[in-house]
Amino acid sequence: MISDKMSxxxxxxxxxxxxxxxxxxxxxxxxxxxxxxxxxxxxxxxxPDSIREVSIKVLNETDPWYLHHYMPNNGFVExxxxxxxxxxxxxxxxxxxxNIMMCVGAAGGINCLxxxxxxxxxxxxxxxPYFGEYDRYADNVNCTLKAVPPNLPTFQPDPVELAxxxxxxxxxxxxxxPNNPTGVVYSAETLKAIAEVLEAKEKExxxxxxxxxxxxxxELVFDGVKVxxxxxxxxxxxxxxxxxxxxxLPGDRIGYLALGSDVEDFQNIIAAVAVATxxxxxxxxxxxQQLVCAELCxxxxxxxxxxxxxxxxxxxxxxxxxECVKPEGAFYMFxxxxxxxxxxxxxxxxxxxxxxxxxxxxxxxGYVRIAYCVAPKTIEGAxxxxxxxxxxxxxx
Ligand code: PLP
Numbered sequence: 001m002i003s004d005k006m007s008x009x010x011x012x013x014x015x016x017x018x019x020x021x022x023x024x025x026x027x028x029x030x031x032x033x034x035x036x037x038x039x040x041x042x043x044x045x046x047x048p049d050s051i052r053e054v055s056i057k058v059l060n061e062t063d064p065w066y067l068h069h070y071m072p073n074n075g076f077v078e079x080x081x082x083x084x085x086x087x088x089x090x091x092x093x094x095x096x097x098x099n100i101m102m103c104v105g106a107a108g109g110i111n112c113l114x115x116x117x118x119x120x121x122x123x124x125x126x127x128x129p130y131f132g133e134y135d136r137y138a139d140n141v142n143c144t145l146k147a148v149p150p151n152l153p154t155f156q157p158d159p160v161e162l163a164x165x166x167x168x169x170x171x172x173x174x175x176x177x178p179n180n181p182t183g184v185v186y187s188a189e190t191l192k193a194i195a196e197v198l199e200a201k202e203k204e205x206x207x208x209x210x211x212x213x214x215x216x217x218x219e220l221v222f223d224g225v226k227v228x229x230x231x232x233x234x235x236x237x238x239x240x241x242x243x244x245x246x247x248x249l250p251g252d253r254i255g256y257l258a259l260g261s262d263v264e265d266f267q268n269i270i271a272a273v274a275v276a277t278x279x280x281x282x283x284x285x286x287x288x289q290q291l292v293c294a295e296l297c298x299x300x301x302x303x304x305x306x307x308x309x310x311x312x313x314x315x316x317x318x319x320x321x322x323e324c325v326k327p328e329g330a331f332y333m334f335x336x337x338x339x340x341x342x343x344x345x346x347x348x349x350x351x352x353x354x355x356x357x358x359x360x361x362x363x364x365x366g367y368v369r370i371a372y373c374v375a376p377k378t379i380e381g382a383x384x385x386x387x388x389x390x391x392x393x394x395x396x
Pocket of ligand 1: 250
């Protein structure tokens with residue numbers, strides 16, 4: 001028999017499993033090309049050819065005893081060095097190998113970090129709408145996730161609301177930039193204001209408040225937008241990065257944590273994350289992927305593909321009368337539903353063979369997330385359905 005805690009988690013995950021099942025059922029019934037599935041953030045682009053080429057080179061040129069065996073829990077030194085050098089060059093950091101921890105995707109890194117930072121009963125703050133898995137990550141360390149209410153209509157976090165939400169129990173703040181589900185890029189002004197609030201609260205409560213900046217979409221940006229580098233604004237920042245999206249490698253489970261030596265309790269955090277990686281059963285990030293991704297850490301999938309999808313979908317939806325912030329990053333759009341009941345919209349959309357995710361799952365009802373990392377023909381096929389849905393709600 002599974003634990004009570006896991007039973008509850010299983011129940012809560014039922015909506016997600018139901019979505020997979022529903023998607024598979026509909027594809028079986030109508031044919032894959034007739035179902036417009038915008039449910040998952042699974043990149044539609046293949047990994048660049050260089051991944052295969054460098055993987056073969058690494059396999060051919062590296063001693064298998066070295067490549068495939070246990071290694072230091074924080075990863076291969078040469079992988080960490082290449083990544084540190086790249087971050088130093090791009091963001092003016094002064095990182096050495098000790099400032100980088102290779103991890104099992106951003107998800108693995110954040111979970112290790114929370115295990116290191118959080119005592120049971122403490123609070124993690126985030127900004128709604130937020131990546132729904134954060135609830136589970138907080139639960140993994142017996143802490144609560146508190147969401148600062150969404151700041152409409154821009155979805156830029158509101159520092160005044162943040163200040164109201166921070167308490168003595170707040171140990172970590174988890175932000176995601178560019179944002180899943182809105183595609184909004186938090187501006188330098190926003191990040192500066194967040195930093196000012198947290199610095200004041202650190203003084204007030206007399207302990208560090210760590211900011212975890214979850215950045216798997218850092219390079220997926222449009223219109224020349226740049227994602228500000230959070231450590232420039234706030235000393236106690238730890239960046240969680242992943243190659244899942246920039247190189248379309250979500251199945252390879254590879255990313256890293258980056259933190260400056262001036263982060264409070266740096267030495268202990270680095271040592272403890274290595275232990276957390278081990279005792280949570282990851283042991284280390286996948287070895288081959290570490291060496292390949294470090295070599296290619298400045299490569300990128302063809303972002304113009306997502307940009308074309310974004311333009312086509314956004315312009316059409318606005319023309320039909322929908323409201324939506326034009327995303328500047330990631331590959332999601334967060335659409336205001338023409339009814340307050342986002343779940344009703346999700347169900348109605350299925351009648352048009354369109355699958356989208358209810359905003360409630362991201363702490364923001366009244367919206368749906370559209371993951372537009374799909375084939376352009378999926379967008380073209382779905383547009384008449386989106387138009388019909390708007391007409392249906394207008395005439396209701
Ligand atoms: N954080 C956010 C905001 C995400 O959207 C995702 C994946 O979709 C993750 C973390 C997990 O990414 P990874 O595959 O690197 O674990």
